[in-house]
Amino acid sequence: MSVIYDKVALIGLGLIASSMCHAIKRAGVAREITGFARSAETRETARELDLCTVFDSAAEAVEGADLVVLCVPIGAMGAVMQDIAPALKPGATVSDVGSVKRAVFDAVIPQLPKGVHFIGGHPMAGTEHSGPRSGFAELFDNRWCLIVPPENVDEAALTRLTDFWAGLGSNINMMEVDHHDLVCAVVSHAPHLIAYTMVGVADDLHRVTDTEVIKYSAAGFRDFTRIAASDPTMWRDVFLTNKEATLEILGRFTEELFALQRAIRMGDGDHLFDYFTRTRAIRRGIIDAGQDTAAPDFGRAPVKKD
């Protein structure tokens, strides 16, 4: 792999940025990586791990950078842009890794200096861990990275950013900004809120103990906790900034859930049977598309503690 950017600056040094540091080095797609994090403790950890050259201000970190990637929660992007805008190099590209794109466009584009490009990015990869120590080079391997260009995108800048993410191991797809937010509301944001809710409900019940919930979680509940363990700040911002699409999907979900609850109450077995037959077919589609394994135990065995 050849060098794509001389200097890449990462603002925010959590799971995604630290994984990018490892993946950039593995691929050799940048000569130099600089970084900044708001918390002094995170900066200290990043220095200790030698992730990149860590600066004490975002403006210093982006100086001379060809690519600046905003790896902070969506709600913090506007303020970061304010800090770095005067220091951005003409011809540079600013991108991000947020899970919502319209809100990032609104926060970033108006503050963009002339001659600096912006192209949205969304690597669909993560784990339930946060912080600079949780990163690893393989995080993006074979994962989708959605690239969301603004209107009148600079084609050369777009090709370069696409090559960069492909170098980090991602599969690339291009998506229009509002369609991106709707797709993510369906496949990610609404499912996460529902998972958070289900886990919260189980925790609230006093007649069923926490021990029981945890002990028997493999019966279905466990699948919810998996995604309900993601970073609280990140997800707060996702819901606050993709409000309309998420609420629309949740509204549809509630309607549908009420219809099924009614079928249960009325004893309408045919309605339930037909519904469950349809959803089973969707699962088969996901397996056929190679997005999951059909192995018994749904692809994972319970793991014994060491």
Added chain:
Amino acid sequence: MSVIYDKVALIGLGLIASSMCHAIKRAGVAREITGFARSAETRETARELDLCTVFDSAAEAVEGADLVVLCVPIGAMGAVMQDIAPALKPGATVSDVGSVKRAVFDAVIPQLPKGVHFIGGHPMAGTEHSGPRSGFAELFDNRWCLIVPPENVDEAALTRLTDFWAGLGSNINMMEVDHHDLVCAVVSHAPHLIAYTMVGVADDLHRVTDTEVIKYSAAGFRDFTRIAASDPTMWRDVFLTNKEATLEILGRFTEELFALQRAIRMGDGDHLFDYFTRTRAIRRGIIDAGQDTAAPDFGRAPVKKD
């Protein structure tokens, strides 16, 4: 492992019963296995696989059996009991593998001949596949099998059944019948209905294509499809027979979901953040209890098609 029952009869020859055949042979806990399935095709397949001695009526299959296990959907248990009651051997034990226990007690116990014991069983194990070909000996290994005794249970019969399931690889827990149904409503039945609903909603949306839903399913949606692919008949009967507990949990779920939707609509970030921090702690509990892996990618990689 020594022989626990001379003759075990399995009524219904789907995923659970066929796995029991394999596991019984592996453990050597029975000298003889007989079986019956309502569908001629299933009986034919079971004969072809040499799972057990297959009879063309349930009454013939249970003749002389020391243990009879009802492996049919919950809604069919009453009718099966009517068929087999006159043929049951005095001193035999009847058990079952249903996910709901009060409804099975109500369907089975009134029809029990004098001198025949009934003890409920619920092996918490499964895959998204159904039918006699889907069984395998390891299905119950390290899985919970909940044993639900009636009042005044015969202690010798209870010990024998417990030893039998332990021989098949299960970890055993004893539970009172109504508590069983409530625990299962929380950890399994409500999560399944919610998963079915979410998958159905995604399928209904026309602005987001099926291809997109499937392609990007790893972002959260996939975790729902996993459990929404289970057997439609079995799950229809679960919801119809554990109606009250399931509806109660779903009611609590809906309240909680409305509160979170309201927080999103009002922009109440603190409410969301606090809620998500709490659910994250529950996930940690599950990992600490050895019920799941903390590995990146949540324990499973997407699988390439051959």
